[in-house]
Amino acid sequence: MSIRKTLAAAFLTLSLTVSGMAHAEVIAARGVATIPVTGSRPKPEQRDQAIAKARENALDRYIAENNPAKQRIYDDARGSILSSIGEYVLGTTVLAEQTDTKAKTYTVTVRADINSNTLENRLSDSAGQSPAREGGRDILLVFVSRTPSSIQSFDDRVYSRVDNESEGGCKTKGDRKTSEGERVTNRSVSTSDNASANASYACKTTDITESGGSTTRKADKVIWAVGNSADFDQQITGTMADSGYNLVPAEYIEKFDLSAVRADYARDDELSQQTLRSTVAAAKAAHLTYIVLGTMTVEMPDRDPVSGNVRVFASINARLLDISGAFPRPVAAIGPVQYAGLGPSEAVARTQATTISAREVAKVLLDRLAVKGVR
Amino acid sequence: MLKGALASPLFVAAYAATSVAEPLSDSPMSEEIYFAGFAYLTDYQDVSQRLPCTSRVVNDTGAQIFDRQLFELATSVPCQAKINDGLGTLKAGRAAYVTALAVNHEITDVERIGNQYKLSVTLWGQLLVFDFQSKSVVSSTPVVSQFIDLFDTDPTEDEILAAYGRLVNGEDAGGLKSQFAKAISGSILPRNSSRTIRVTQSTLSEKARQQVIDLRLGGAETYTANIASRLSGWLTSQQKICVLPAASNQALGGKMAARLSNGDVYTLNIPAPDYELHLTLDGFKKVLVTDVPAGKGYVYGAFVTLMAVEPLSATRFFEAQIRVGVKRTQPATASEINDGPVFDEALQELFMEFTQAIEPADDAWARQNILPTQTAVSSMQALRKMIQTCR
Numbered sequence: 186m187s188i189r190k191t192l193a194a195a196f197l198t199l200s201l202t203v204s205g206m207a208h209a210e211v212i213a214a215r216g217v218a219t220i221p222v223t224g225s226r227p228k229p230e231q232r233d234q235a236i237a238k239a240r241e242n243a244l245d246r247y248i249a250e251n252n253p254a255k256q257r258i259y260d261d262a263r264g265s266i267l268s269s270i271g272e273y274v275l276g277t278t279v280l281a282e283q284t285d286t287k288a289k290t291y292t293v294t295v296r297a298d299i300n301s302n303t304l305e306n307r308l309s310d311s312a313g314q315s316p317a318r319e320g321g322r323d324i325l326l327v328f329v330s331r332t333p334s335s336i337q338s339f340d341d342r343v344y345s346r347v348d349n350e351s352e353g354g355c356k357t358k359g360d361r362k363t364s365e366g367e368r369v370t371n372r373s374v375s376t377s378d379n380a381s382a383n384a385s386y387a388c389k390t391t392d393i394t395e396s397g398g399s400t401t402r403k404a405d406k407v408i409w410a411v412g413n414s415a416d417f418d419q420q421i422t423g424t425m426a427d428s429g430y431n432l433v434p435a436e437y438i439e440k441f442d443l444s445a446v447r448a449d450y451a452r453d454d455e456l457s458q459q460t461l462r463s464t465v466a467a468a469k470a471a472h473l474t475y476i477v478l479g480t481m482t483v484e485m486p487d488r489d490p491v492s493g494n495v496r497v498f499a500s501i502n503a504r505l506l507d508i509s510g511a512f513p514r515p516v517a518a519i520g521p522v523q524y525a526g527l528g529p530s531e532a533v534a535r536t537q538a539t540t541i542s543a544r545e546v547a548k549v550l551l552d553r554l555a556v557k558g559v560r
Numbered sequence: 561m562l563k564g565a566l567a568s569p570l571f572v573a574a575y576a577a578t579s580v581a582e583p584l585s586d587s588p589m590s591e592e593i594y595f596a597g598f599a600y601l602t603d604y605q606d607v608s609q610r611l612p613c614t615s616r617v618v619n620d621t622g623a624q625i626f627d628r629q630l631f632e633l634a635t636s637v638p639c640q641a642k643i644n645d646g647l648g649t650l651k652a653g654r655a656a657y658v659t660a661l662a663v664n665h666e667i668t669d670v671e672r673i674g675n676q677y678k679l680s681v682t683l684w685g686q687l688l689v690f691d692f693q694s695k696s697v698v699s700s701t702p703v704v705s706q707f708i709d710l711f712d713t714d715p716t717e718d719e720i721l722a723a724y725g726r727l728v729n730g731e732d733a734g735g736l737k738s739q740f741a742k743a744i745s746g747s748i749l750p751r752n753s754s755r756t757i758r759v760t761q762s763t764l765s766e767k768a769r770q771q772v773i774d775l776r777l778g779g780a781e782t783y784t785a786n787i788a789s790r791l792s793g794w795l796t797s798q799q800k801i802c803v804l805p806a807a808s809n810q811a812l813g814g815k816m817a818a819r820l821s822n823g824d825v826y827t828l829n830i831p832a833p834d835y836e837l838h839l840t841l842d843g844f845k846k847v848l849v850t851d852v853p854a855g856k857g858y859v860y861g862a863f864v865t866l867m868a869v870e871p872l873s874a875t876r877f878f879e880a881q882i883r884v885g886v887k888r889t890q891p892a893t894a895s896e897i898n899d900g901p902v903f904d905e906a907l908q909e910l911f912m913e914f915t916q917a918i919e920p921a922d923d924a925w926a927r928q929n930i931l932p933t934q935t936a937v938s939s940m941q942a943l944r945k946m947i948q949t950c951r
Contacts, residue, residue, distance in 0.1 A: 280872075492809070492812075492828075527826035
């Protein structure tokens with residue numbers, strides 16, 4: 186019986202391990218390390234040492250591509266993570282090796298295959314975020330999705346003016362000479378005459394043209410339609426719940442006027458003072474201490490010039506407020522950031538844009554909450 | 561550098577032999593490959609510019625009808641893998657193979673010979689197999705099809721279109737469907753690569769840029785993307801390695817992605833490669849080599865500079881200029897040769913020969929076609945070692 190139980194346990198462990206490995210998200214990161222050597226090539230132990238350093242460098246570089254909040258969490262836990270690096274780096278592949286005999290150094294470049302899920306879980310545990318922990322913080326989620334129902338574009342108003350001025354004059358000059366003569370002799374009388382004329386004519390004109398004008402451009406007039414943000418809410422709620430936070434949809438809060446929030450965002454990019462105050466008051470009345478306020482603006486679809494798919498951009502603006510004190514205090518601000526989704530149809534592309542946006546927003550919120558010690 | 565005359569029908573036949581005469585893998589594959597049909601290895605917005613006649617013929621036939629014809633053809637020939645026209649699903653940890661007949665560009669060439677006009681239409685493409693899990697091209701078999709006809713007068717646009725119609729839809733041995741059938745029956749899936757390689761930079765020198773415009777080879781930007789795609793294809797097919805695509809295009813991001821039910825495959829984020837290839841087209845050159853009463857002989861040369869580098873350590877495995885030329889004879893009775901298609905053919909020949917010469921090593925070719933000559937063999941050796949690590 187005990188053998189059967191042992192085998193069953195082993196099988197269960199193996200299957201869980203395999204399934205875990207099958208669903209691990211493996212991210213490739215590259216690292217480089219240089220060590221001093223004496224000879225023309227490194228000794229085997231020196232090479233191993235360099236590869237180990239390069240592997241750590243790869244992990245550091247991977248974290249360096251994350252937001253500052255995550256880097257801070259990693260910095261705090263770096264020592265313990267590196268001491269058990271084998272749990273997070275599944276494999277190391279050497280890409281290039283070089284020995285510089287003049288500088289007496291050996292440089293190796295590696296690619297480290299990082300189990301990003303395991304690493305993220307480790308960082309979450311360091312930050313006190315865990316799906317298994319009880320008493321996770323309740324956070325009010327107020328997110329509005331809007332799309333432009335119409336966009337009126339205006340042609341440029343062009344005003345142009347041309348002033349013409351011309352001046353000129355003509356001069357004429359001329360003279361005429363005549364002469365007559367008469368000769369009288371005993372036998373005859375003769376007369377003569379002579380006439381000559383000179384004339385000159387000169388004209389000069391000057392035209393001056395001045396032109397100018399102005400062009401007036403008018404911003405597009407956009408009428409927003411507030412839509413359903415269920416896809417976004419679901420994605421962000423699930424991601425936050427995985428770290429032990431409970432996002433409370435606004436619909437469940439008594440005395441909370443969601444329609445006022447939607448009406449404000451349909452007109453403008455900000456909530457009115459009255460709506461903001463009433464939102465905070467309703468949240469406090471429900472004993473909530475944090476609010477996530479934000480908009481997701483889904484733009485008009487266009488055609489991706491590369492793949493030919495429909496493309497939809499989503500712009501995100503969000504802020505996390507701490508309302509535990511007398512006045513709301515901003516804890517984190519996200520955006521405006523844009524994410525694009527592609528798909529064969531507008532619906533698919535919009536879903537992709539929504540999913541990507543929600544995932545990225547949740548990541549930043551979690552990291553900011555961890556740094557602030559909100560658990 | 562000098563190659564024998566590539567009389568077009570012979571070139572197509574020789575080419576097809578090169579691509580098909582591959583031994584079948586000794587490890588039979590039971591992999592399922594989803595069939596995406598006919599696609600374009602160019603941006604969606606450039607299709608009508610780069611392949612005006614082909615796209616028109618396919619649209620007139622009906623894209624879905626044409627896809628169906630290709631699928632029936634694919635399943636009628638022996639193939640190592642199981643071709644499926646259904647929808648696949650991308651699952652974590654498992655490869656998701658999708659294949660398509662993707663065309664790159666078309667070339668229309670009219671040559672006057674005596675009192676007749678020779679019309680030659682050529683279509684360059686690849687039989688691509690792409691793994692949406694690793695985001696890499698796991699197999700690429702070049703597919704070149706050509707049709708030649710003679711006319712008593714300068715062919716009209718309708719006659720040219722009809723020639724493309726016969727090339728695309730016809731049953732001729734050199735036609736697209738026949739070449740596709742050969743490619744499908746010879747195509748194999750390579751083993752997974754342990755390292756990845758990608759053409760990350762593709763540029764035209766100032767001289768080449770102007771030449772591309774003057775030779776009417778297309779817009780400079782589209783030609784730049786086009787040559788990167790061609791080099792990637794040749795590397796995959798000749799060296800049997802997985803290559804990350806140079807860029808997304810209508811085939812990968814549109815037509816092939818549509819064969820998987822996951823919505824996120826449309827956002828094709830190509831991962832960073834382990835090794836990068838930087839390609840520069842330096843230009844083309846035409847040289848008169850013979851001038852006799854019967855006609856003139858020219859060599860059309862293509863010149864590229866290629867660098868293979870590991871980006872983080874900046875280790876350079878290969879950096880050299882490669883040059884290849886093709887001969888072309890202009891009979892005394894013929895009109896002037898249309899240089900553009902011949903130069904393009906020279907470039908295609910360069911990519912094919914170069915990728916062939918990597919392994920097995922062809923030192924003689926390297927000494928003849930790579931500059932500087934003194935380091936040609938050693939450069940190819942370093943490149944070969946790098947490519948070997950990618951298998």
